[in-house]
Amino acid sequence: MARWEPNGRGRLVxxxxxLFVERGFxxxxxxxxxxxxxxxxxxxxxxxxxxxxxxxWGQGELRxxxxxxxxAAPGSAAPIDVVAAAYEAAGGMLQEHRDFSRQxxxxxxxxxxxxxxxxxxxxxxxxxxxxxxxxxxxxxxxASLAAEAGTTVFRIAxxxxxxxPGEPGGPDENGEPDLARFIRESLDELRxxxxxx
Amino acid sequence: MARWEPNGRGRLVxxxxxLFVERGFxxxxxxxxxxxxxxxxxxxxxxxxxxxxxxxWGQGELRxxxxxxxxAAPGSAAPIDVVAAAYEAAGGMLQEHRDFSRQxxxxxxxxxxxxxxxxxxxxxxxxxxxxxxxxxxxxxxxASLAAEAGTTVFRIAxxxxxxxPGEPGGPDENGEPDLARFIRESLDELRxxxxxx
DNA sequence: TGAGTCGATGTCAGTTACTGTCATCACGGT
DNA sequence: ACCGTGATGACAGTAACTGACATCGACTCA
Numbered sequence: 152m153a154r155w156e157p158n159g160r161g162r163l164v165x166x167x168x169x170l171f172v173e174r175g176f177x178x179x180x181x182x183x184x185x186x187x188x189x190x191x192x193x194x195x196x197x198x199x200x201x202x203x204x205x206x207x208w209g210q211g212e213l214r215x216x217x218x219x220x221x222x223a224a225p226g227s228a229a230p231i232d233v234v235a236a237a238y239e240a241a242g243g244m245l246q247e248h249r250d251f252s253r254q255x256x257x258x259x260x261x262x263x264x265x266x267x268x269x270x271x272x273x274x275x276x277x278x279x280x281x282x283x284x285x286x287x288x289x290x291x292x293x294a295s296l297a298a299e300a301g302t303t304v305f306r307i308a309x310x311x312x313x314x315x316p317g318e319p320g321g322p323d324e325n326g327e328p329d330l331a332r333f334i335r336e337s338l339d340e341l342r343x344x345x346x347x348x
Numbered sequence: 349m350a351r352w353e354p355n356g357r358g359r360l361v362x363x364x365x366x367l368f369v370e371r372g373f374x375x376x377x378x379x380x381x382x383x384x385x386x387x388x389x390x391x392x393x394x395x396x397x398x399x400x401x402x403x404x405w406g407q408g409e410l411r412x413x414x415x416x417x418x419x420a421a422p423g424s425a426a427p428i429d430v431v432a433a434a435y436e437a438a439g440g441m442l443q444e445h446r447d448f449s450r451q452x453x454x455x456x457x458x459x460x461x462x463x464x465x466x467x468x469x470x471x472x473x474x475x476x477x478x479x480x481x482x483x484x485x486x487x488x489x490x491a492s493l494a495a496e497a498g499t500t501v502f503r504i505a506x507x508x509x510x511x512x513p514g515e516p517g518g519p520d521e522n523g524e525p526d527l528a529r530f531i532r533e534s535l536d537e538l539r540x541x542x543x544x545x
Numbered sequence: 546t547g548a549g550t551c552g553a554t555g556t557c558a559g560t561t562a563c564t565g566t567c568a569t570c571a572c573g574g575t
Numbered sequence: 576a577c578c579g580t581g582a583t584g585a586c587a588g589t590a591a592c593t594g595a596c597a598t599c600g601a602c603t604c605a
Contacts, residue, residue: 351583
């Protein structure tokens, strides 16, 4: 018999999301979250560096997957396509948790504090992608631009995906929207706007 | 005789910057800052919404100037040029305080918390610029892209400007670097990278 | 089997960011 | 001389976050 229920971290994430949805980020104290998860405030801060971080848990794996996919891409592909393909791969991990993502984004959209955190996470992600591109021999500035542009494409596609209809109405709906498809469409739009091929 | 020394807000800004440079953002408490400015902690929070905001005071005026310059630009100019010109105008306000800007950027560069705040300020600035472009009749997506791209150009130019040599050695140096010039150069670089005219 | 280590948690005290409320008092007008 | 206003001080309170130490089941090894 374990001394405590397993997966304390996961319970904290779940409890936090529930409370943030119910009363908003600021109205939910860390003590509240910990209590709902059957733990103490101190334990919350052992799992997460701060109160905001609980909503960004798991992004490390996503980032690693993206960077590895960029690194493993065939040498012949254009940088922006490499980046887009990497984000599509990451999309697979998110696809199964659209419901979670929807609630999470709603909370972030309602809380400037969380938007700040999201922006810096995206910036650091873009920097990591740019680094991976440079490893492939892509020149510095082209790497930065492709990474920034690709990240912007992903952000826009993700926004559209979480706000797309389907699923919440039940399984009798017109099917689950596909994040990878949104990514390809957004990239095409970017090409049109910038006058690319 | 005034009951208190004038310009309490300015003294707080000055004291905060000094302390952040001396010991770092986290090692300087708000009480420290207020004491150095000859005020109380409570008064600090009457002037600034939070501890970070003290380093971003004055950006409101800058933002207004930029938005107004975009609005007042001749109708014939291309969006990206309108944006760049607006940032050049704002550059004039910064030009006189390069010393202040240098120290401020050094503190921000050393403090993730402050980087978050800077990112959201830049994002909201880009959104305001995009709005001003739309007022001019620029289509939605073109407005967003021109605003994002222009803001990126400004950010890069600003970074180069604060880290450029000159002045700190004294007046016997090779003259003060010109922010507007850096903006024009960065915009040209962006054009080259994106294959524009 | 028993001792020792380890990992996840609890407990508790402390600091600091931030807020609400009320008091103070120069200044400027009437 | 009186009064309202604006900027400040004083003080109490909440909540985020940290450091130090205790607990106790699980796992290892002799």
